[in-house]
Amino acid sequence: MAAQTPLLLSPQALLLYLLLIPVLLLLRATNRRSAGERAAADNHGGRPLPSPPNKLPLIGHLHLVGPDPHVSLAALAAKHGDGSLLLLRLGQTRALVVSSPRAAEAVLRTHDHVFASRPPNALADALLDGGADVAFAPYGEFWRQARRLVITHLLSARKVHSLRRGREEEARLVMAKIQGAAAAGAQEDQEADFVDVLLSLQEEYSLTRQHTKSILMDMFVAGTDTSYIVLECAMAELMRKPNLMAKLQAEAVVKETLRLHPPAPLLLPHLSMAECDIGGYKVPAETRVIVNAWALGRDPGSWEAADEFMPERFVDVVSPDFKGRDFQFLPFGAGRRICPGINFGMASVEIMLANLVYCYDWELPDGMRQEDLDMTSVFGMTMRRKEKLFLVPRTRC
Numbered sequence: 001m002a003a004q005t006p007l008l009l010s011p012q013a014l015l016l017y018l019l020l021i022p023v024l025l026l027l028r029a030t031n032r033r034s035a036g037e038r039a040a041a042d043n044h045g046g047r048p049l050p051s052p053p054n055k056l057p058l059i060g061h062l063h064l065v066g067p068d069p070h071v072s073l074a075a076l077a078a079k080h081g082d083g084s085l086l087l088l089r090l091g092q093t094r095a096l097v098v099s100s101p102r103a104a105e106a107v108l109r110t111h112d113h114v115f116a117s118r119p120p121n122a123l124a125d126a127l128l129d130g131g132a133d134v135a136f137a138p139y140g141e142f143w144r145q146a147r148r149l150v151i152t153h154l155l156s157a158r159k160v161h162s163l164r165r166g167r168e169e170e171a172r173l174v175m176a177k178i179q180g181a182a183a184a185g186a187q188e189d190q191e192a193d194f195v196d197v198l199l200s201l202q203e204e205y206s207l208t209r210q211h212t213k214s215i216l217m218d219m220f221v222a223g224t225d226t227s228y229i230v231l232e233c234a235m236a237e238l239m240r241k242p243n244l245m246a247k248l249q250a251e252a253v254v255k256e257t258l259r260l261h262p263p264a265p266l267l268l269p270h271l272s273m274a275e276c277d278i279g280g281y282k283v284p285a286e287t288r289v290i291v292n293a294w295a296l297g298r299d300p301g302s303w304e305a306a307d308e309f310m311p312e313r314f315v316d317v318v319s320p321d322f323k324g325r326d327f328q329f330l331p332f333g334a335g336r337r338i339c340p341g342i343n344f345g346m347a348s349v350e351i352m353l354a355n356l357v358y359c360y361d362w363e364l365p366d367g368m369r370q371e372d373l374d375m376t377s378v379f380g381m382t383m384r385r386k387e388k389l390f391l392v393p394r395t396r397c
């Protein structure tokens with residue numbers, strides 16, 4: 001009688017069991033291996049890198065990484081790491097998290113040649129034709145050529161200087177918009193300028209149409225979002241400390257904003273191309289490396305009052321360099337993969353910030369207090385403010 005047939009013997013249940021048995025066996029086998037064996041396997045027999053204990057089958061440590069990965073990775077590194085390095089399994093991927101200036105220096109300077117590649121990235125593959133750009137290209141001849149092109153012809157100090165008029169015009173247009181005036185006028189089109197340059201170099205660099213498109217996309221995506229994020233965070237921090245507005249030094253404010261709110265808090269992922277010894281640990285080839293620039297910038301061991309917004313720390317003293325020489329401050333990364341757009345980005349943000357603060361007094365909207373300003377951020381390709389910043393301008397000039 002059907003009603004008396006035990007449920008476990010139904011054909012569906014049997015099928016389910018048959019499908020589950022290999023998975024259950026795999027889980028048992030994984031769990032039976034001692035922590036030491038697992039660590040040794042992850043470290044190719046070397047001294048085991050510190051790693052959180054509660055690794056789950058299949059997903060590894062993914063469940064420990066929260067919606068703000070830079071924050072949860074910093075907390076994990078503090079709890080389970082040795083203060084510098086932490087090994088995670090993110091699904092099938094082995095990832096080394098770097099959270100101290102010393103370890104960052106080892107990875108991005110001492111052994112930069114080993115860690116200068118990029119892991120495959122499905123999003124970049126779809127958008128940029130699998131590494132036909134600079135930012136996501138694996139280390140190799142194509143990347144070297146594309147980076148040389150970008151540094152020499154698009155982002156050199158001379159080029160950035162020559163685009164000064166364009167930036168001034170851009171700032172003027174924004175001020176005019178704020179004033180409510182019609183934002184008309186001759187605008188120097190920087191993107192078109194980049195297109196012209198790239199088209200003129202197609203032969204010299206053997207650029208295909210796809211290369212040209214991908215490099216332009218790099219310039220556009222890497223350039224606009226980051227600069228805008230820094231500007232918005234700088235204005236939000238200044239609203240919380242309005243006394244700083246008056247004695248503003250745009251450069252110091254921008255540096256301090258980059259320290260507390262780096263738009264790329266985990267840089268871009270690096271990939272090791274060979275086995276390498278870092279601080280006595282063996283890091284295997286093909287390990288993803290995540291440098292937590294956000295944690296470095298807030299490390300109380302490197303910075304006094306690390307969580308305080310204090311632009312004055314960058315004024316009139318020998319302050320940390322942000323171009324990849326001081327490893328407690330890496331908003332642009334360091335080494336071979338350092339951002340090639342530093343001068344371009346800094347020039348764009350500084351001129352806009354100086355104009356905003358010089359031409360206007362800024363107030364919070366009616367009824368809003370400084371302490372109501374929500375400084376939380378959301379993590380994505382870049383880290384941006386969760387809440388849009390709304391301010392009221394009062395004309396000064």
Ligand code: HEM
Binds near residue numbers: 135136218
């Ligand atoms: C404040 C503004 C900016 C910040 C904070 C910033 C930050 C960064 C960071 C953290 C990286 C990754 C470094 C690494 O992997 O070690 C990077 C790479 C890159 N950035 Fe920027 N960036 C900014 C502006 C720009 C601008 C204006 C451009 C170009 C117009 C640009 C183009 C690039 C490119 C092409 C790469 C990839 C370099 C490579 O892989 O060789 N960035 N940037």
